[in-house]
Amino acid sequence: MSVFLGIDIGTSGTKTIAIDAAGKVLAGASASYPCEHPRPLWSEQDPQHWWDAVVETVRGVVKKVKLKKSDVKGIGLSGQMHGSVFLDKAGKVLRPALLWNDQRTSAECAEITQRAGGRARLVKMVANPALTGFQAPKILWLRNNEPKKYEKLAHVLLPKDDVRRRLTGELVTEVSDASGTLLLDVVKRQWSKTLLGKLELDLSLLPTVVESEDVTGRLTPEVAELLGLSTDCIVVGGAGDCAAGAIGNGIVRKGLVNTSLGTSGVVFAYSDQPEVDPAGRLHTFCHAVRGKWHQMGVTLAAAGSFGWFADTLCQTDGEIAKKKGGDLFEQLVAEAAEHKPGAEGLFFLPYLAGERTPHADPNARGAFVGLTLSHNRGAMVRAVLEGVTYSLRDCLDLMRALDVPVEAIRTTGGGAKSPFWRQLQADLLGAKVYSMQADEGPAYGVALLAAVGCGEFADITEACAATVRTASETKPNAKTRKVYDQRVHVYRDLYRQLKPAFDKIAALG
Numbered sequence: 409m410s411v412f413l414g415i416d417i418g419t420s421g422t423k424t425i426a427i428d429a430a431g432k433v434l435a436g437a438s439a440s441y442p443c444e445h446p447r448p449l450w451s452e453q454d455p456q457h458w459w460d461a462v463v464e465t466v467r468g469v470v471k472k473v474k475l476k477k478s479d480v481k482g483i484g485l486s487g488q489m490h491g492s493v494f495l496d497k498a499g500k501v502l503r504p505a506l507l508w509n510d511q512r513t514s515a516e517c518a519e520i521t522q523r524a525g526g527r528a529r530l531v532k533m534v535a536n537p538a539l540t541g542f543q544a545p546k547i548l549w550l551r552n553n554e555p556k557k558y559e560k561l562a563h564v565l566l567p568k569d570d571v572r573r574r575l576t577g578e579l580v581t582e583v584s585d586a587s588g589t590l591l592l593d594v595v596k597r598q599w600s601k602t603l604l605g606k607l608e609l610d611l612s613l614l615p616t617v618v619e620s621e622d623v624t625g626r627l628t629p630e631v632a633e634l635l636g637l638s639t640d641c642i643v644v645g646g647a648g649d650c651a652a653g654a655i656g657n658g659i660v661r662k663g664l665v666n667t668s669l670g671t672s673g674v675v676f677a678y679s680d681q682p683e684v685d686p687a688g689r690l691h692t693f694c695h696a697v698r699g700k701w702h703q704m705g706v707t708l709a710a711a712g713s714f715g716w717f718a719d720t721l722c723q724t725d726g727e728i729a730k731k732k733g734g735d736l737f738e739q740l741v742a743e744a745a746e747h748k749p750g751a752e753g754l755f756f757l758p759y760l761a762g763e764r765t766p767h768a769d770p771n772a773r774g775a776f777v778g779l780t781l782s783h784n785r786g787a788m789v790r791a792v793l794e795g796v797t798y799s800l801r802d803c804l805d806l807m808r809a810l811d812v813p814v815e816a817i818r819t820t821g822g823g824a825k826s827p828f829w830r831q832l833q834a835d836l837l838g839a840k841v842y843s844m845q846a847d848e849g850p851a852y853g854v855a856l857l858a859a860v861g862c863g864e865f866a867d868i869t870e871a872c873a874a875t876v877r878t879a880s881e882t883k884p885n886a887k888t889r890k891v892y893d894q895r896v897h898v899y900r901d902l903y904r905q906l907k908p909a910f911d912k913i914a915a916l917g
């Protein structure tokens with residue numbers, strides 16, 4: 409029996425799945441962990457929690473499928489992008505990891521842009537401007553703010569690559585995740601020695617960079633024993649969760665666009681060449697397909713906004729729903745569905761963690777605008793779901809303006825499970841939206857990459873053609889689409905009008 413594991417180290421938890429050589433999902437397990445916010449807009453996690461969750465979920469899957477040691481031939485790793493694990497030379501973690509949605513690095517972004525000789529020169533070197541969530545500004549933040557820890561710094565790893573280090577002992581990353589460090593020459597698919605020089609950062613801080621399908625190592629004897637696997641089991645490069653989710657949904661040709669409604673929201677389009685957005689609003693990153701690229705827009709608090717609403721305002725209902733064996737999210741979506749498109753004039757700006765695309769503004773804040781005495785909880789939920797989807801629309805419209813073809817949208821992530829939210833996507837984005845048969849997102853994509861690494865398929869494109877299938881099709885409703893086409897302008901105006909207030913609020917500290 410040949411089995412491949414996909415492990416996705418998400419922001420709210422880690423998910424591990426096992427697939428067979430035909431791409432059939434045999435079992436899955438997940439484990440959650442907290443995210444700390446020591447100050448507003450700071451976001452940190454303890455890498456030990458990721459490792460504990462990896463051990464728990466791999467062992468869980470091995471047990472569920474009753475796998476023999478020799479069954480698991482390969483592992484693919486996916487994870488939240490951009491996060492920074494700081495290690496000393498003995499491999500000790502120096503401080504909690506700074507995450508993708510941490511906004512503390514505005515000063516370091518300005519420093520990078522200035523050291524690079526301006527924004528245009530920076531984009532020429534690494535295809536992207538400096539954004540607060542990316543990894544390079546986090547390294548500079550450590551240097552500027554925690555110099556004693558920086559003195560001890562020997563290696564910086566992305567979240568999934570720290571898990572790889574613990575699995576195999578190897579310090580390796582791959583091109584899709586490395587693109588989000590701001591230190592990769594995305595066009596050449598190798599570290600930018602020019603930018604490293606300008607930032608006075610040593611190349612030895614960074615891991616070796618490979619393509620996503622490449623084999624990066626094998627399990628160490630101790631880890632193989634701990635997980636119930638064999639030391640013959642390989643670990644492939646894998647991918648950042650956006651590229652991994654796209655692979656899992658078969659986004660391996662032009663015209664197919666992926667949306668993800670996880671903690672973050674992502675709009676992802678395949679490209680044959682590195683297409684750089686001259687204004688730097690969309691990211692240009694390497695794809696997990698060898699020698700290919702993608703463009704991407706990211707909204708920082710997507711299903712995360714809905715999760716926040718549920719956690720903060722609906723705790724008691726959550727407990728009741730659990731007792732009844734129901735799902736709070738489904739209950740809240742049902743309440744939202746009782747309201748008409750437009751939530752009776754209520755708008756929600758989903759900038760709870762600042763915003764990346766299209767505003768690149770760490771000072772942006774969340775807001776309900778248009779509340780009246782007649783709005784109830786269902787209307788507020790509807791406004792949240794609409795606000796998040798307007799934000800995806802902002803990303804997609806940037807792509808359309810750059811002539812990125814949008815034939816169909818495939819969708820993944822917790823929010824994509826909801827038929828209501830898929831209809832909202834179709835109506836607001838103006839395209840057919842497909843859910844997938846193996847609705848496992850990034851974990852599925854990297855399990856396929858593991859199968860490729862083990863020689864089951866010639867490459868990831870062939871693997872996707874053989875295994876990835878759509879499940880449902882949701883068509884835009886012309887009438888509802890019109891309602892949203894009018895309202896999206898109000899949504900966009902609100903950011904512009906509130907921006908001065910956001911800056912004043914941020915200045916208050």
Ligand SMILES: Nc1ncnc2c1ncn2[C@@H]1O[C@H](COP(=O)(O)OP(=O)(O)O)[C@@H](O)[C@H]1O
Binds near residue numbers: 741
């Ligand atoms: N049935 C549902 N309907 C709508 N949204 C849902 C549903 N289930 C989960 N979600 C949303 O998905 C989020 C979790 O998404 P997920 O992709 O698991 O997160 P991540 O990978 O970022 O950790 C929840 O916070 C919630 O907002």
Ligand SMILES: O=C(CO)[C@@H](O)[C@H](O)COP(=O)(O)O
Binds near residue numbers: 418419489650673674
């Ligand atoms: O910052 C990005 C991509 O650029 C995020 O998509 C992170 O990669 C986190 O992903 P989730 O935990 O929301 O899946």
